[in-house]
Amino acid sequence: MKNIISVIFFILISIAAIAQRKSNAQKVDSVLILMTLEEKIGQLNQYNDDWKATGPVTIDNKKADQIRLGQVGSLLNTLGTERTRSWQNIAMQSRLKIPLLFGQDVVHGFKTTFPIPLAEAASWDLDAMQLSARIAATEASASGIHWTFAPMVDIARDPRWGRVMEGAGEDPYLGSKIAYARVKGFQGTQLGDVNAVMACAKHFAAYGAAIGGRDYNSVDMSDRLLWEVYLPPFKAALDAGAATFMNSFNDLNGVPATGNKILQRDILKGKWGFTGFVVSDWGSIGEMINHGNVKNDYEAAWSAITAGSDMDMESRCYKNNLAQLVKDKKITVSLIDDAVRRILLKKFELGLFDDPFRFCNAEREQREINNPEHAKVAREIAAKSIVLLKNTNSLLPLSKQLKTIAFIGPLVKALKQNKGFWDIEVPGVDSNFIVSQWEGLQNKVGANTQLLYAKGCDIEGDDQSGFDEALEVAKQSEVVILSIGERRDMSGEAKSRSNINIPGVQEELLKALLATGKPVVVLINSGRPLVFNYTADHAPAILYTWWLGSEAGNAIADVLFGDVNPSAKLPISFPVSVGQIPIYYSHFNTGRPATNDSSHNYNSSYNDLSIFPKYAFGFGLSYTSFVYSNLQLNKKKMKKNEQIEASVTITNTGKADGEDIVQLYIRDEVGSIARPVKELKDFRKIKLNAGETKTIRFIITKEKLSFYAPHSVNNQQLQWVAEPGDFELMIGASAEDIKLRARFELIK
Numbered sequence: 001m002k003n004i005i006s007v008i009f010f011i012l013i014s015i016a017a018i019a020q021r022k023s024n025a026q027k028v029d030s031v032l033i034l035m036t037l038e039e040k041i042g043q044l045n046q047y048n049d050d051w052k053a054t055g056p057v058t059i060d061n062k063k064a065d066q067i068r069l070g071q072v073g074s075l076l077n078t079l080g081t082e083r084t085r086s087w088q089n090i091a092m093q094s095r096l097k098i099p100l101l102f103g104q105d106v107v108h109g110f111k112t113t114f115p116i117p118l119a120e121a122a123s124w125d126l127d128a129m130q131l132s133a134r135i136a137a138t139e140a141s142a143s144g145i146h147w148t149f150a151p152m153v154d155i156a157r158d159p160r161w162g163r164v165m166e167g168a169g170e171d172p173y174l175g176s177k178i179a180y181a182r183v184k185g186f187q188g189t190q191l192g193d194v195n196a197v198m199a200c201a202k203h204f205a206a207y208g209a210a211i212g213g214r215d216y217n218s219v220d221m222s223d224r225l226l227w228e229v230y231l232p233p234f235k236a237a238l239d240a241g242a243a244t245f246m247n248s249f250n251d252l253n254g255v256p257a258t259g260n261k262i263l264q265r266d267i268l269k270g271k272w273g274f275t276g277f278v279v280s281d282w283g284s285i286g287e288m289i290n291h292g293n294v295k296n297d298y299e300a301a302w303s304a305i306t307a308g309s310d311m312d313m314e315s316r317c318y319k320n321n322l323a324q325l326v327k328d329k330k331i332t333v334s335l336i337d338d339a340v341r342r343i344l345l346k347k348f349e350l351g352l353f354d355d356p357f358r359f360c361n362a363e364r365e366q367r368e369i370n371n372p373e374h375a376k377v378a379r380e381i382a383a384k385s386i387v388l389l390k391n392t393n394s395l396l397p398l399s400k401q402l403k404t405i406a407f408i409g410p411l412v413k414a415l416k417q418n419k420g421f422w423d424i425e426v427p428g429v430d431s432n433f434i435v436s437q438w439e440g441l442q443n444k445v446g447a448n449t450q451l452l453y454a455k456g457c458d459i460e461g462d463d464q465s466g467f468d469e470a471l472e473v474a475k476q477s478e479v480v481i482l483s484i485g486e487r488r489d490m491s492g493e494a495k496s497r498s499n500i501n502i503p504g505v506q507e508e509l510l511k512a513l514l515a516t517g518k519p520v521v522v523l524i525n526s527g528r529p530l531v532f533n534y535t536a537d538h539a540p541a542i543l544y545t546w547w548l549g550s551e552a553g554n555a556i557a558d559v560l561f562g563d564v565n566p567s568a569k570l571p572i573s574f575p576v577s578v579g580q581i582p583i584y585y586s587h588f589n590t591g592r593p594a595t596n597d598s599s600h601n602y603n604s605s606y607n608d609l610s611i612f613p614k615y616a617f618g619f620g621l622s623y624t625s626f627v628y629s630n631l632q633l634n635k636k637k638m639k640k641n642e643q644i645e646a647s648v649t650i651t652n653t654g655k656a657d658g659e660d661i662v663q664l665y666i667r668d669e670v671g672s673i674a675r676p677v678k679e680l681k682d683f684r685k686i687k688l689n690a691g692e693t694k695t696i697r698f699i700i701t702k703e704k705l706s707f708y709a710p711h712s713v714n715n716q717q718l719q720w721v722a723e724p725g726d727f728e729l730m731i732g733a734s735a736e737d738i739k740l741r742a743r744f745e746l747i748k
Helices: 002-032 037-043 063-068 081-091 117-122 126-142 162-166 172-187 223-230 232-239 261-271 297-307 317-327 333-349 362-369 372-384 437-444 467-475 506-514 533-538 552-560
Strands: 045-048 074-076 101-104 200-204 244-247 277-279 387-391 404-408 450-454 479-485 520-525 541-544 626-633 637-639 644-652 658-668 679-688 693-700 707-712 715-721 725-732 738-747
Touching: 002 333, 037 045, 037 317, 037 333, 063 081, 081 362, 101 333, 117 126, 117 162, 117 172, 126 172, 126 362, 126 372, 172 223, 172 232, 172 679, 200 232, 200 261, 223 232, 223 707, 223 715, 232 244, 244 261, 261 297, 277 333, 297 317, 297 333, 317 333, 372 552, 404 437, 404 467, 437 450, 437 552, 450 467, 467 506, 479 506, 506 520, 506 533, 541 552, 626 658, 626 725, 626 738, 644 658, 644 679, 644 725, 644 738, 658 693, 679 693
Parallel strands: 045 074, 074 101, 200 244, 244 277, 404 450, 404 479, 479 520, 520 541, 637 738
Antiparallel strands: 387 541, 626 644, 644 693, 658 679, 658 725, 707 715, 725 738
16 A cells, blocks of 8 residues: 555656646746847857866956846856855846856865765765765855755766766766766755755766876767766766756867767767756857867857757856857757757746846855764765775774874975865855865874874975984874875866876985884875875874865774774775776776786786776775675576576674675676676675674676677778676675685576
8 A cells, every 4th residue: 555655756846846837837838938149149158257177267357248138147156145145236237137056066065075976986875975065055045045066977987087087986886876966966856956956977078087087188088988977877867857958178089079969969969868057167169279170269159059068167167158149040040949848947946037036045055065964974974084004903993092103294284285175165155164184183082192293294295304303203102093195176177187106205204204113194185096005104093084175184083992883985996007097897808818916928017107096996894804605696597688696794893883785796708709807796895793694785787798799800880789798796895805606597
């Protein structure tokens, strides 16, 4: 009976939603018929506000006048209810009183700052990531924001690329799950709720594969790679209901994404049936001139609008050229109408036509951005994102009975550094709410524990004058905690680096501290995988703390002292050297596979470098230990319309309660085209008390065995197929640490 009631309720909700969409579409048409061509083009025009920009600053003293004339549809980088209300008031002076959309890069929190997205991805905790996006949306919407330019769902396999910090790492399966969770978090129950913002899946597409890891660079790849690796997270974001997409700066196989009809018209709006709208990245329409695909702004506007870019962010190509393109019969008004409809529909769905100021409640703004519950969640998620890379002789967790602790390093007392790149500077809010690592430790230890501090050195430079003080402090302590890494603005947009070693003399400081004989715990703060071979080989304990946000200090202290048992695992491979890049686990075997580093007898290896990463995808330690056993398949042969159930037993054999991320990989042993050595196809994050055993189950379907293959040897058109044959199923603690294996066959 309950199931019947649930089905009826779902049907009624679906019918209501369809009716509402139809009603909104009718409302859109009623507005569209009243609009002049100039007003329509205005809806496709987005300007930056008069302050902080995320692109080249455009000075325009006539912005308010243009809004009054209906020549602007959206503003970005407008923060706070007072500011958004003032601009919206001006929009209400326009002839048709069409409300403005306010967009903002709410990437990993608003006032409450969560770990950078790559760090959150290390938690493999989809519920936590959805919750952090939910809180970010709640705070942002309370501050007048309607729309976030997030999540970034680009797959990235090159840590030289600065924007790797903004995504979910190297794997399309994990990346797709995270994309779905983040969209759901941002958009909440439905658009139109005052605590929901429109999500924006970016950057469409393949931006993370920029050649050489150089931001904005070209991308050249096969259709198979595009469809199997780089497009799946975008499809997941669309399936989650993402209201908008943003195209990318790069050209893809010679065609700028902004003017790429195959991406936008054929795939996104055609094959996938996307009904939202596409916004350009900052100035990317005009930048097609630099790509060499168009001659001038006129041709750029034509290329972008015909390809399916609906809104022009800051290039002004649409504003200055679309009317002339219509007059010259280069485009039809119906093409513009399609873009305008998509934008107006979202404004209706947000409820802005009913009340343009419904997101401008100053009382709600103060209540939500100062909600103490948000800080508690940020602390929990930050702790979930810390990866334990090494723990020799169980140095961690530290005892709360320690009498003297030396806390050394250039990042110990930093505040804003902990927020990482793409943080929000909320007007009128200082940095005092950020918990430094020093403050976090102070909050944790008792009155009987003395904390000693020395900076030691700067993040960059070769000045070692602070070493002596650091060594003196270390000698007085029972244990040393060393906090080193990058500045927060060394990873992010336009922050590509050819050298991703820990900068400056920070590792030299570690060498000096280790020479004292004191046990040293190293905290590595970063927005990307760094190269730190000396630290990895010599430090007894290492925590990769990324940039954890406004509760970083408390979260780090929670893990250091064992109040939280670390459970995070790497969402991206960490290289031994930049010479290995790109390095990722799901590579092909090649015709001459190398299985170790000791043999260089005409196989696919380096003569002077390991073929293996320093830390593999999926790697991460715990303060307890887990044993995997009893892998069982309910059958060894499977038809395409059937499924296999795989079960495995996990036992916590240590003395501490903990969480483990059990990873399932599959290898298609023989395919019509070469297949990767393994691919992540499922995972479970489970909590086990000390001594507890659980059996978990995975379901293998045809979908998990499918891939994109050409119709025939001579036909390059791809089809999504599961080919009959043998498969290996692997259960592991990382991509390299495979614990159990089984084989099965897919039959016709």
